[in-house]
Amino acid sequence: MKNAFDTAVAAVRSLAAYVGVSLWVLVCGPPGMLLALATGRPNVLYVLGRLGVRIGMGASGIRCRVVGQQHIQRGRAAVYCVNHASNVEPPILYLALAALHPRLRILYKAQIHKLPVLGRAFDIAGFVPIERRSARRSMQAILQAAAAVRAGNSFLVFPEGTRSRTGALLPFKPGVFLIAVRAGAPVVPVAIQGTRAAMRKGSPIVRPVTVSVRIGAPLESAAPGGEAALLGRTRAAVAELLAQGPVSGP
Numbered sequence: 001m002k003n004a005f006d007t008a009v010a011a012v013r014s015l016a017a018y019v020g021v022s023l024w025v026l027v028c029g030p031p032g033m034l035l036a037l038a039t040g041r042p043n044v045l046y047v048l049g050r051l052g053v054r055i056g057m058g059a060s061g062i063r064c065r066v067v068g069q070q071h072i073q074r075g076r077a078a079v080y081c082v083n084h085a086s087n088v089e090p091p092i093l094y095l096a097l098a099a100l101h102p103r104l105r106i107l108y109k110a111q112i113h114k115l116p117v118l119g120r121a122f123d124i125a126g127f128v129p130i131e132r133r134s135a136r137r138s139m140q141a142i143l144q145a146a147a148a149v150r151a152g153n154s155f156l157v158f159p160e161g162t163r164s165r166t167g168a169l170l171p172f173k174p175g176v177f178l179i180a181v182r183a184g185a186p187v188v189p190v191a192i193q194g195t196r197a198a199m200r201k202g203s204p205i206v207r208p209v210t211v212s213v214r215i216g217a218p219l220e221s222a223a224p225g226g227e228a229a230l231l232g233r234t235r236a237a238v239a240e241l242l243a244q245g246p247v248s249g250p
Contacts, residue, residue: 014206017059024052029117045125053091061208065247068215079180084158086195107157149183177227186218191241212247
């Protein structure tokens with residue numbers, strides 16, 4: 001009985017989150033995009049995006065604990081590599097990292113680019129869609145992201161390329177590490193836990209949970225071994241962060 005009640009409450013809160021965020025995007029997105037285009041500065045979209053995430057997290061009851069903020073590269077661009085187990089992770093991580101590094105962009109699945117308003121806002125903000133089914137388009141996206149990193153913009157990437165069904169760390173794709181090597185930027189390993197309980201695969205319901213984010217020490221891309229060595233070191237670092245378990249606290 002309690003489980004059914006909890007699910008019903010989560011469903012209502014999820015609906016409130018979806019409606020709230022959708023209205024935020026529809027009402028604030030167009031004027032925000034016009035202002036960004038008129039001024040040539042996408043910063044307003046970053047601010048609006050963070051506020052939209054706060055609305056969604058507040059309505060659904062998701063809380064986030066973050067440790068390792070000292071490893072965020074405030075003075076230089078970096079590639080933040082994170083494990084992936086749930087659809088709620090990109091917005092949570094964007095809020096957790098972008099609050100400390102405002103020029104943070106995302107390498108995201110191309111399917112999301114088809115969404116009205118949001119896809120156009122992502123373009124203006126400098127987010128890069130990646131079409132993994134096409135090697136040519138994937139490489140174009142990687143080169144575009146590398147150029148943006150060289151220009152001083154950090155990127156949030158999910159090197160597994162897809163969500164893990166079990167939560168276990170999947171093999172990493174090599175392409176995202178080419179971004180760091182081409183740009184001469186460090187890779188910052190990040191581990192997120194608790195999101196599978198927040199949103200189960202195949203379910204639209206977002207449950208109120210506390211999510212943990214651990215940020216690790218940066219790994220220099222200029223070290224010997226190129227992308228392959230960087231991939232191995234990053235995956236080992238993310239696995240080590242995950243092994244530390246959820247972040248404790250109130």
